[in-house]
Amino acid sequence: MNRTGLPDWLSDALPERAAAPTEIAEAARHQVETIGLPGLRDEEWRWTNLRAIQRGRFHAPSGVGADVEPSTRLPLDNPLRLRFVDGAFQGVPDDLPEGVAITALADADEATRAAAFSPKPAPSVENPNDALVTLNTAMAREGVVVDVAANAIVERPIVIEWLDGATESTMSHPRVLIRLGESASATLIEHVETVGEKPAWRNSVIVSSIAANAALTHIALGLDGESRLSTTRTFAALERDARYHSHNVQLGGRMIRREYDVHVGGTGAHTDLIGLMMPHGKQLLDTHTRITHAAADTTSNEHYRTIADDAGRGVFKGRILIEQDAQRIEAYQSSNNLILSDDAEIDAKPELEIYADDVSCSHGATIGRLDQEALFYLRTRGIALDEARGLLIAGFAQEVIDELPIPALRDWLTTRVEQRLNDRSLPVDSDA
């Protein structure tokens, strides 16, 4: 099979020493050098090409950025901020709530670092589809470890601020480990912003392990920023009765590829994956999810929506995998998409891969224009066509926003999306 070789600048940047334990890092390094980056012939990458990265000649950040601040303030109550500027961790805050321990990855002990680099399900180092995780393993030096003690209910949201592009053409490969003890609960928010106008590439990995009966809410907010390139992977491993709630909102970036791997490994565990992507301009927003039901009596619910405008492209792939002997599974997935312009494109691939028989699984995918009858109805009520269209598009997005668990964030995002739709310069498709 055709492989895209590793560009020289990337090969040259492979570090002698990484944060991963030596054996793991060396294996990864070896694989990266043999496999290179994924190409369009690799099944998981048929709709997303990495040319912008290959041609980018990115280099490691030079260590500036202590004074960089995000321009957007999220309406959060006393958040616990973990800031990364161009992938460099800016230090552990001092006012940690009870039950929360935070360590810079570089300072973590060997066992912890091994955990950070051994996600479940293990990515296949031989599979080109997993090449970017392997690259992160080979490259990662920066990162953070968040530990939430058993029974701790952490009210303060833990916010990871990814501030990318502070210096020109930087690349970063940070790694985050978050572990929740039994019956603990916490909220992790990724606040992603481009702080400069120069292209930057972040290839980050978050590994989370959620112990029995614990619950992790993970919100990713990718805000505007034309130059950002990011390839990210999130692993979530759930034990018995654990819950993982993911909300993935992507509003900007030049090429954003997010991958979620959720391993529902304990009886009674449940996961929700909710997403909204709104590519416009020439953006490519891509989310791949994979839910593995590895234990009986587990459930999952996935709901993704994409609104593609201008020459924007939205890509969604969701795989539900039910392992043999994982009986009595209920899994539901839907992918609904709107195309607002003839230059926009939507690609969707909802997959079911099922090896157990006592299951109830369904998925649905739609691509469609606005409901003509609803448009007509609104107009008979005296609402102008453009406004009626705007209402329907906003309503389409709102159904996903409404699922966010933090009310203030919901309202903030609603306003943000409305602004975005109001700013549209082109009329919505040519119907009616």
Added chain:
Amino acid sequence: MALLEIKNLHAEIDGSEILKGIDLTVNAGEVHAIMGPNGSGKSTLCHVLGGRDGYEVTQGTITFDGHDLLEMETEERAIAGMLLGFQHPVEIPGVKNIYLLKEALNAKREAQGLEEIDTFTFMKQVRELVASMDMDDAFLHRGVNAGFSGGEKKRNEILQMLLLEPKLALLDETDSGLDIDALKVVSDGINRMRGEARGIILVTHYQRLLNYVEPDMVHVLYKGKIIKSGDKTLAHRLEAEGYQEILQEAS
């Protein structure tokens, strides 16, 4: 010989005992009503008689028309002449009603050593029955119970009973959720089935059905046991006084 004889029947689901020693004898020509509050074991009794998986009979015997019922598979029971009318008939999309009716009838005929029924006779008979149940012919060509209203599903159960002419009809809450017109149609169907050679067991939650189908015997099932049996006046008492009074009297 009794048509159905249940002796000291104990049954459990997932290790918890639901039926705790039921004795019941139904002779040909009789109509029995079994009443009881929710959770008393009515549906469990029906499922055990129907041979549903997941119910374990731990003690007791059931004799049906001279056969040891507990040794028989579900379909053998049906072929031997028992018909279970479901409380919630399942939907089977894609399988036409008419097809099920014919298959079921032929399965029975085959066991009796008869030839398959010829299509003409069959259709004639079915059409008459459909009309008698105040149903439309189109219903025959819809999927079994698929998209049927609650009332239609129950009429369908009675229609099957009329066609298959069982020796024992065991109707599990066939009257629940019916409006009065449907109830009359269903009752009428049941009354037509009454006869010398046939036993009928009505399992019901409401005395209302018994205004239309007069039972020979009424039994009160409570916590897995028949705590009181009597003639139809027992049903009237239940209606007037409620279960509480009877329960106290029995204990």
Added chain:
Amino acid sequence: MTETQELEQLVKREYKYGFTTDIEQEIIPPGLDEDVVRMISAKKKEPEFMLEWRLSAFRHWQTMTEPEWAHVHYPRIDYQALSYYAAPKSQEELDAEAPESLDDVDPKLLETYEKLGIPLHERAALAGVKGANVAVDAVFDSVSVTTTFKEKLAEAGVIFCSFSEAVENHPELVKKYLGTVVPQGDNFFAALNSAVFSDGSFVYVPKGVKCPMELSTYFRINAKNTGQFERTLIIAEEGASVSYLEGCTAPQRDENQLHAAVVELVALDDAEIKYSTVQNWYPGDEEGKGGIYNFVTKRGECRGDRSKITWTQVEAGSAITWKYPSCVLKGDDSVGEFYSVAVGNNYQQIDSGTKMIHLGKRTRSTIVSKGISAGHAENAYRGLVHIGKTATDARNFTQCDSLLIGDRCGAHTFPYIEAKNASAQVEHEATTSKVSDDQMFYLRSRGLSEEDAMNMVVSGFCKDVFNELPMEFAVEAQALLAVSLEGSVG
């Protein structure tokens, strides 16, 4: 059920068509190079253009690698160990003079077809319930043996003959259309077929003609260690319509056999082609030994406005099935349909589905796929719905359901949806479930045996697809389904 009964049931479940026919055959030695391609072409006395076409396909094939993306697993095929041509000996004579009547055909062959239940004799066909209006072309291993009803079709102007005859008698049509839907280098197996195909069926329905009867081909693999590479080309001119049926069987053999066919359909303005398949190649035994590798490329092009192509398939046989009958909807207002039942038992593997490529305006497509998995079978639906930039107001509806029988099988759904037009409307729904205990209990309480109850539920599950089959095929499909699933309950 007792163990003995279970065993009995296993033993009972045999492949009905697993006999071989003992007739003298001419098989060329295994191996594939340009000389073999030349030899095949020479044996068929083909004109120069065909040889050139084959050779260019062969050269392309040599540069290609076998695809790996499908959800199927099998040991590497040694393409040099296969023989690329097998014909009944009498073919030499047949070539010299195409059979005027059935009397010219080897009686043993006729016997084979009789065993298969094909109404080959016109009289037999007439005696059949619905068969009276079916013209049959029979392909035995690589070579087309006989085509019935030729005269009646000729009256209507319809050409229905073996591919070899078409090359000989209608080279201009072959030249014009061959490879225009499935190009030589389309994929690995199509390229291989283009180089070595030996025969197949050819149908041409002229302008405005509604083909007066169903056309039918029965394919049969008989020889050992041979690959079967047939090629079918159907052309419906403006306003023409035709319904074509295809049935397939093979003898029971321990080793795997390769079948790599190519089917091309061309529908011009207002034309309609309905292509129905009941595929019952030998699936291997209950341990997964033997069986056909069925790697087939089928594609239809709605080239004209308002044209329509319908694929209906019942896939019950083969050890491995790899096929995606597709529609390229070029003409405005053209329609593509795909109705499929794919059933896998024991160790069968299926990766099948369709592609609907919308290019014309207001093009519409419908996909209904029903997958049934039992035993250790793996059954994957793979489909692509592509709405191109030019396909204004295109619509697709896809319904894709899987039914699981037993807990050691797999059911998978891999749909690809691509839309590049704001007016596109695509709807995809998929479900996976098992036959519910409630349904089984209900039917058994009505006196049906477990096996009959299962068959009834499964037939109901497949009904939307069976409804699309011509009557006589629907009956066959239903029976085939029951045979395929025998021994899977209990």
